[in-house]
Amino acid sequence: MSIAIDRSLDPLRRYCWAMGDRVVIVGGGIAGVSAAAFLADRGAEVTLVEREPTLAYHTTGRSAAQWIVNYGHPATRRLTASSRDFFDHPPPGTADSPLLCERPVVMVSDSPDTPVDDQFADPESAAPSMEPVPVAEAAELCPMVDITRTSIAFIDHGSMEIDVGALHQGFVRMLRGAGGTITTATRVDAARPKGDRWTVETTGGEIVADVLVNAAGAWGDVVAAAAGITPIGLQPRRRTAFMVPGSAMPGFDAARSHEWPMLIDLAHRWYVKPDGAQFL
Incomplete structure (x- = not known):
């Protein structure tokens, strides 16, 4: 199969175009909803699947909520610094108030x-x-x-200081505004590659997608095992x-x-x- 890609599109849009239109993202924390929002905004048909009854139930909902460039590994610091423009200028309609305060x-x-x-x-x-x-x-x-x-x-x-609640809800708003779907209280039991697609079996029914994104955080190995992928040693732990x-x-x-x-x-x-x- 050959794919022709319009190089005038931004990199993420080109990637979405190349990898397929239908995406299933597992995990409703900040990683999952942000990935889902940007992919949906660039034309992908996105379904976000969250095991808990509410989004951001675990790590995201218990974040210390601080934007600190001088913290962590040098690579983490560079990523933090590069995120500042987004916080200062979030996508239109995603934030009703500033996401950062001193x-x-x-x-x-x-x-x-x-x-x-x-x-x-x-x-x-x-x-x-x-x-x-x-x-x-x-x-x-x-x-x-x-x-x-x-x-x-x-x-x-x-x-x-980051308003994590506003940030997370901004991505949720962005995702839904772009036509994305969110399902909560839904567990992924199995995921099988079939041809060029994935068949994802959940407690809410079967979903077929071109791409499966594992954004389950500390439970990433559980999702990986369900998809037949070798775990890397992630362990959910109490803080x-x-x-x-x-x-x-x-x-x-x-x-x-x-x-x-x-x-x-x-x-x-x-x-x-x-x-x-x-x-x-």
Whole structure:
């Protein structure tokens, strides 16, 4: 079979054209709905299948919701930096309010030997908004900092808080506006290649598609096994996360919690973020 592709189309549109019109995406978190929205917007016939009764039930719905360029692997940082234009200029009709708002991040370590240089050595991924500050100054900016246990501190004034709910719903709106279909409380039991297509067996019936996209997150291996694909070792695990009442912090004013920065361990072992009248 030969395929003629119009090179005037954008890359994702050309890819959709080449791979076929009908796409099934498994997983209704931010990865699944964003992929579904952009593919549908570019002409694919998309069906999104979610096992839970509601979308974004797991990781997406429990996100720390912070846009931080100076965090994670250098490749992750470059991806984060490249996403800024989308957040500032989302597709028309997908966001009724800004997706980002200012919330600085204070990064600290209890060890002076934390390999800071390694974290910020890549000039393509390290943002200039990150700067070292005296521990006492960090404690003034973020009263959660314990000066008796903190050896070094940084402040990132360029970090932003993400409205994850609005972002996710924007993609849902974009998907539905482009004619995409969303099915919830639907489990994928099996997926079999048949010729140039996939036959996907779900608890809601059979779906035939040209392309099957696995966006099931931590449950990706479960979907892969159902499709006869070798698992790669993904394991769903419980997170150690809890909410602490703001009253536990002397002088905390819930009405001004948006002014407090997020606090992150430089070694990425923990974080604390004000969330209304509580701390996450």
